Amino acid sequence: MGTLNLNQLNRALIERQMLRERATGSALATIEHLVGIQAQEPKSPYIGLWSRVRDFRPQELEDLLTGRQAVRILLMRGTIHLVSARDALGLRPHTQLKLDRELRSGPFATRLRGLDLDEVAEAGRKILEDTPQGTADAGRQLGQRWPGHEHTVLGNVLRNKLPLVQLPPRGLWHRSGRAVCTTAESWLGESPRATPKTELVLRYLGAFGPAAVMDAQQWSGLTKLGEVFEALRPRLLTFRDEAGRELFDLPDAPRPDQDTPLPVRLLPEFDNVLLAHADRRRVIADDRLGVVIGGKPTVLVDGYVAATWAVTKERTITVDHLAPLPRSRQKAVAQECDRLQDWLGRF
Template identity: 45%
Template sequence: MTILDARALNRATLARQLLLDRADLSVPDAVAHLCGLQAQEPQEPFVGLWSRLRGFEPETLSELLTRRRLVRTHLMRRTVHLLTAEDALAWRTRHDTMLRQRVLGAYRRQLDGVDLDELAAAGRAVLADGEPRSMSALARALADRWPQPAPQALGEMLLALVPMAQLPPRGLWRTSAGVRNLPLSTWLGRDVDPPAPDGSDPVGAALVRRYLAAFGPAASADLRAWCGLAGLPTAVATLRDQLVGFRDERGRELLDLPDAPRPDPDTPAPVRFLPAFDNVVLGYHDRSRIIDDQHRGLSVTGARLVLVDGRVAGTWDVAAGTVMVTPLRGFSRGERTAVAEEGRRLAAFLSDGESHRVQVAASSP
């Protein structure tokens, strides 16, 4: 079986994630290809798409949210994702059990004795008037019926029980707004897809194929880390004859689609600026293909990351209109120049061309 080293996996990942060359895809097509973008920080998907799409206009994303073609909702790993309306409706039911279990894992004692079916029915009744509500407002509306659990526990569980959309203006370009929730079916005008009546798992199989198209080659553990779902090994087994296998340098089996891109490991990789919580890092159990183990913690703290030669080599932030880059290793003169050039482009994007300022700190020893 062919062994793929870390550099080969890195270039395959960059190609699938549209980070080797900016793509000419539409925003909905890019969001669908990427299986959604993690979006608990509402402005971060704009940078994620800017780094991946040629000629990306942030107003396009805002318009797609207000036109309900894209939607913000809790899904993979119980985190907020920006998804196409079609994927949110098709995938939500498959995530129900995982979402409930993760809330119970955090609030089991507080929710002891709460009938979850009753809670879901009561929540739907509150929302039947079509009025969007914050999580705390939902919890307050249910407090008379369930006075013991903390409002946070009630609200979080209700979001797991009832598929919800986070409504604009949250998530719009340069807009700061609180979370207002409405059932997905109300906001999108169609019920979420039900489970397959024959007990099969077509959504699981679709998720495997879609994940590999955007993240492969990958191990089953990577797939689980990305979505948090149980039961996918069965879906993988049904697809075995449609997939190809590899090994990584540690001997793990990696699966992939036969016709998916796997570029030459020596393919040049341009500097790219990633938003906080980008799935190109979080979408794997073994993240060594893109980030060194000593920096792995940055991916879950909300740090914005800089890729140099395809790997995380720095962090970035914005202060007073200046993109500030902090290297995590030494940069060569050429790397510093490339980082500064891409940083100036990012500064211009974030400021409508009013700023091209970038500051690259001294490299770490």
């Protein structure tokens, strides 16, 4: 069991996230390899794919969404993700325990007392499968059956209890819209069926490893994954990080040299590369976590968050450096911003 330092962990993560060299495969294959893309902001998956896929065009992702091969759905950590249809069905059941806990102890918990939440959810299912709409709109209809309960509260029950997908045009590049929902069963023609946790952990390591049990739990929102890692131990390699934590990894996964050169990359808001570990120092320093929490798009320089970026009303890209950079690095950042600006102008 060897020790891996931060730079080694950084290079492994950047490589597996397709951020060292853009992939030549399809957008769908990339989405599946990454086990989904964070998608709270409707346009952010497009930027995430542009940074990872060579010659990516927005139409490719739009076609996946309108063709029901990819969907926007509440998943890991109780947040909206863009995933393949297969992963929507396989991953959503794992999120249910967290969402149920949120209903019991979250901000709406006191206003849900006395309600049979399963009964509310089934009534909402009928409404949303008959006529896709926003959860608050469905909540207004439910209010006729459960008077005295706010429509937003009832709508939140549906958000948490049902596997709801957000339908296009929500999430399209050229046009978007409010979140209109129906169930995954109705939209995809199949019922959710949980992916085995062993497969989930192996895929996580393939996209984010080497990693500790707590890292996988941070990414997924699941608990008690230590049992899964122990079951997989004979199939995995183990390491230690510099703090002594045990890390697990796939035997054949890439672990590049710590001095491997890395290009500048622009990441969208809440990119999973910044959220998928309990210890995030492999990609962002602790004193810079505020830029992620604040939802700012970030710039990776030599594999680490070094700046934030934004698009102005004039569709030009501005950069806010978090610390001074050598002139050569500043030039590389400016060149990557120019590439994105050119891409935005073409689409």
